[in-house]
Amino acid sequence: MRNLTEQSISDAVLARFSECPDPRLNQLFSALIRHLHEFAREVRLTPDEWMAGINFLTAAGHITDEKRQEFILLSDTLGLSALIDIIQNGDKPEQTTESSLLGPFFREGAPNLPFDADIAGPVEGERVVLHGRVTSIDGTPVAGAMLDVWQAAPNGLYDLQDKNQPEMNLRARLRTDAQGRYRFRSIKPASYPVPTDGPVGKMLNAVGRHPFRPAHVHFLIAALGHETLTTALYIDGDKYLDSDAVFGSRKSLVVGYSHFDKVANDREPQMDAIKFDFVLNPSPQRG
Ligand code: BEZ
Ligand code: FE
Numbered sequence: 001m002r003n004l005t006e007q008s009i010s011d012a013v014l015a016r017f018s019e020c021p022d023p024r025l026n027q028l029f030s031a032l033i034r035h036l037h038e039f040a041r042e043v044r045l046t047p048d049e050w051m052a053g054i055n056f057l058t059a060a061g062h063i064t065d066e067k068r069q070e071f072i073l074l075s076d077t078l079g080l081s082a083l084i085d086i087i088q089n090g091d092k093p094e095q096t097t098e099s100s101l102l103g104p105f106f107r108e109g110a111p112n113l114p115f116d117a118d119i120a121g122p123v124e125g126e127r128v129v130l131h132g133r134v135t136s137i138d139g140t141p142v143a144g145a146m147l148d149v150w151q152a153a154p155n156g157l158y159d160l161q162d163k164n165q166p167e168m169n170l171r172a173r174l175r176t177d178a179q180g181r182y183r184f185r186s187i188k189p190a191s192y193p194v195p196t197d198g199p200v201g202k203m204l205n206a207v208g209r210h211p212f213r214p215a216h217v218h219f220l221i222a223a224l225g226h227e228t229l230t231t232a233l234y235i236d237g238d239k240y241l242d243s244d245a246v247f248g249s250r251k252s253l254v255v256g257y258s259h260f261d262k263v264a265n266d267r268e269p270q271m272d273a274i275k276f277d278f279v280l281n282p283s284p285q286r287g
Pocket of ligand 2: 218
């Protein structure tokens with residue numbers, strides 16, 4: 001048995017992984033061990049601090065269930081989710097709409113609703129219509145694109161956090177028409193705090209960070225022949241735009257309210273509108 005030192009322990013551990021038959025797994029573990037060990041050396045990590053970290057992760061596990069994912073929230077608040085999103089999507093052609101975090105509140109199975117549907121259900125708030133087109137990068141309209149949309153109510157809660165909202169409220173699956181147009185009615189989104197009743201909330205508090213996300217509406221857009229786009233629109237003027245707790249807001253995704261055309265909107269003539277055209281990246285050709 002060799003004598004291990006502060007430096008040689010890292011080499012000994014790396015050697016144990018060196019026989020890994022999967023080259024990618026090998027790369028992931030080697031880098032993880034190098035950075036983890038270097039972190040401990042750099043900060044001179046104490047046993048008490050190490051234990052506090054273990055307790056933190058244990059608490060994250062305990063609070064996680066099918067409706068609450070504290071580890072994703074941790075990744076989000078540490079900026080890791082946003083970094084992975086940028087690594088994955090940062091080299092897309094610049095005409096395409098930027099992506100933004102999916103977040104933990106997406107749900108499969110939102111109701112299929114028609115063009116111009118109202119997704120707000122019984123929730124009251126300032127009314128808004130969201131509309132625009134989905135096109136490919138050459139400007140061709142994308143007909144039949146599927147838009148999953150979801151947002152929080154003005155109380156800052158998504159349906160699955162709020163017993164006063166019906167199941168799947170403020171969510172819908174919508175299709176673009178033959179000209180690539182989409183349109184739906186809702187209420188204006190509000191800024192809201194990410195869940196703070198778990199270890200991540202304690203962490204934000206301990207380091208003096210606020211937990212708020214700027215007001216936004218989420219979109220997941222899927223269309224044949226195109227890469228699926230996960231994104232969100234952020235409301236201009238929101239005071240948290242530059243300090244989003246999960247680093248998701250992007251300048252190119254900030255939208256303001258405009259007045260909606262009365263003729264097209266005779267049901268609710270005083271309504272504000274958000275107009276945004278989404279541009280999808282064609283899928284790589286196989287062959
Ligand atoms: C969201 O926008 O739904 C969200 C994203 C990351 C963490 C918490 C919430
Ligand atoms: Fe959200």
